[in-house]
Amino acid sequence: MKNYFNSKYPDVSDLKRKAKCRIPQFAFDYLEGGCNAEIGLQHNLNEIKRVKFNSQLLNPFEKSQLETKIFGQSFRLPFGVAPIGLQGLMWPKAPEILAKAALELNIPFILSTVSSASLESIAEISEGQAWFQLYNPTDDTIRKDLLKRIQAARYPVLVVTVDVPTFGYRHRDIRNGLSMPPKMTINNIRQMLSCPSWLWQTILAGKPEMQTLKPYMPKNLPADQLASFMNKTVMGRVDFEALKPLREQWNGPLVLKGLTHVDDVAAAVELGADGVVISNHGGRQLDIGVAPISVLPEISKKHASNIKIFMDSGLRNGPDIATALASGADLTFLGRPFLYGLGALGEKGAYHLINSLEQQLQQVMTQLRCATSDDLASRLVSAN
Numbered sequence: 445m446k447n448y449f450n451s452k453y454p455d456v457s458d459l460k461r462k463a464k465c466r467i468p469q470f471a472f473d474y475l476e477g478g479c480n481a482e483i484g485l486q487h488n489l490n491e492i493k494r495v496k497f498n499s500q501l502l503n504p505f506e507k508s509q510l511e512t513k514i515f516g517q518s519f520r521l522p523f524g525v526a527p528i529g530l531q532g533l534m535w536p537k538a539p540e541i542l543a544k545a546a547l548e549l550n551i552p553f554i555l556s557t558v559s560s561a562s563l564e565s566i567a568e569i570s571e572g573q574a575w576f577q578l579y580n581p582t583d584d585t586i587r588k589d590l591l592k593r594i595q596a597a598r599y600p601v602l603v604v605t606v607d608v609p610t611f612g613y614r615h616r617d618i619r620n621g622l623s624m625p626p627k628m629t630i631n632n633i634r635q636m637l638s639c640p641s642w643l644w645q646t647i648l649a650g651k652p653e654m655q656t657l658k659p660y661m662p663k664n665l666p667a668d669q670l671a672s673f674m675n676k677t678v679m680g681r682v683d684f685e686a687l688k689p690l691r692e693q694w695n696g697p698l699v700l701k702g703l704t705h706v707d708d709v710a711a712a713v714e715l716g717a718d719g720v721v722i723s724n725h726g727g728r729q730l731d732i733g734v735a736p737i738s739v740l741p742e743i744s745k746k747h748a749s750n751i752k753i754f755m756d757s758g759l760r761n762g763p764d765i766a767t768a769l770a771s772g773a774d775l776t777f778l779g780r781p782f783l784y785g786l787g788a789l790g791e792k793g794a795y796h797l798i799n800s801l802e803q804q805l806q807q808v809m810t811q812l813r814c815a816t817s818d819d820l821a822s823r824l825v826s827a828n
Contacts (some may be wrong), residue, residue: 446548448795449803453788456760456781459797463787467642468635471534475783477728479612484727484735488758491735495767497823499812508809509816510802514552514752514775515601515697515718517573521802522817523765524552526726526756526777527577527603527701532560532652535786536645542782543570545794552775554603555656557590557678562655567597575601577701579608580690582680586660591693602694603721606682607702611675612729641790684711691716699754702729704739709747719752719774726757726779737771744772762804766812770820 453459464472478485512522525546531538539561546553547570554575555566566574576599581587594602621629636643646652654661661673680686691698700712701721712720722736722743736757744753755768756777768776778801785793812823 445792445795447799448792449799450789450792450796453796454800456784456797456800459781459784459788459793462789463784466639467534467787468632468639470632470635471642472787473616474530475534475780477614477616478726478731479614479728480731482615482727482731484724484731484733488724488727488735488737489760492737492758492764492767495737495771496825497766497770497808497812497820498825500823501813503813505813505815508806508814510805510809512775512817517600518550519552519775520550521798521805522769522774523759523776523778523801523805525554525782526779527554527556527559527605528779528783529556529558530560530652530654531556531783532649534783535642535790536649536652537561538783538786539566540569541786541791541794543574545791545798547571547573549795549798551798552777554777555599557656558654558674560652560655562658563593563599564597565655567599572598572600575599575603575699577603577605578690579605579678580680580682580686581678583660583677586677587680587689588693589660590656591690595695599696601697601699601719602690603699603701604682604687604690605701605725606687607723607725607729608679609682610729612725614728642787645790684715687715699752704734704736706739706743706746709743709751709753713747713750717751719754720747721754721756721777722773723756737768740768740771740773748772748774762801762806763808765801765805766808766817766820769817770824772821 510521512519525542539559543553543566553570554577555563556577557579563576576594697718699719700717702723702725703709703720704724709720722740724733724736736755740755752774753772754775755773759765759776759778760781765776781797785797789796814820
């Protein structure tokens with residue numbers, strides 16, 4: 445399984461087309477959709493494609509080294525699995541599958557607070573290697589208990605998402621009446637029945653629920669009140685003052701996810717954060733926001749010596765990963781492509797995607813004759 449590669453799906457777009465046929469529309473819409481007119485989704489992709497490289501073919505060169513070291517931990521590849529909410533809705537047991545694949549192929553995996561697997565189960569599957577993404581709870585009791593559980597499970601890195609002060613206005617989810625578990629409307633049932641593999645796997649796995657948050661949710665909470673519960677209880681303030689208690693209570697590396705402004709990164713440094721993820725939540729929160737790749741070079745230039753800089757949003761393949769690394773990222777994360785992989789190929793899709801991205805990135809670096817990712821910046825000829 446570790447070396448699995450399916451030549452029928454050499455590109456992420458191939459996986460996406462197959463996944464769309466195998467995942468119910470309401471679940472695929474949740475994965476694929478952005479907010480408002482979904483301009484930000486395409487903007488992320490377009491801005492990455494604007495960046496160009498130029499090979500230096502006569503330079504001395506032996507081979508490319510993809511290994512990277514972050515917070516004292518060595519990873520085989522400079523990309524990982526971004527935190528994705530409701531993963532089990534899109535493909536049954538998705539967080540468990542991805543955590544296992546990430547461990548075996550030695551790449552970072554971040555578990556979302558609103559994932560369909562509990563933080564304890566993923567800690568066990570990942571053998572303590574997974575990172576945890578936290579939405580800062582409004583309720584002090586919940587925050588302290590969550591941190592206690594995260595520390596007891598020995599998660600090495602805490603990633604706090606800061607770019608969800610409001611829920612994104614997502615047309616697709618509103619039309620679909622998305623909830624957890626999904627509503628049993630006639631339309632949704634029809635969509636489920638049209639995806640027999642998804643349906644059978646879901647029956648075996650059990651209905652998807654937010655397992656980590658389950659202890660804090662009122663029993664028999666109506667589906668239409670879930671968003672209100674999340675907004676009032678789980679997703680609290682994440683400004684500078686609100687983050688101070690988290691920095692004080694968390695002893696390990698702290699990463700702030702969702703920044704795009706250079707001054708916010710300066711504030712993260714002042715706070716004592718160890719890393720930032722330059723991200724616009726995959727275009728799901730602010731449709732008219734800047735693309736992370738556009739601001740990454742300036743942020744890296746000013747702050748790379750003070751803090752680790754990561755990036756997600758819009759990365760789809762090896763050249764995209766190389767572009768982010770060249771623009772100043774120490775590490776990159778991808779979200780949607782991993783769910784495309786699972787939707788298309790099931791468990792094998794996780795391994796296929798990682799191996800495919802590795803091949804693509806290796807080819808780009810060899811073509812550019814870059815021994816390490818640090819050399820990529822010198823090959824840039826056009827950057828945002």
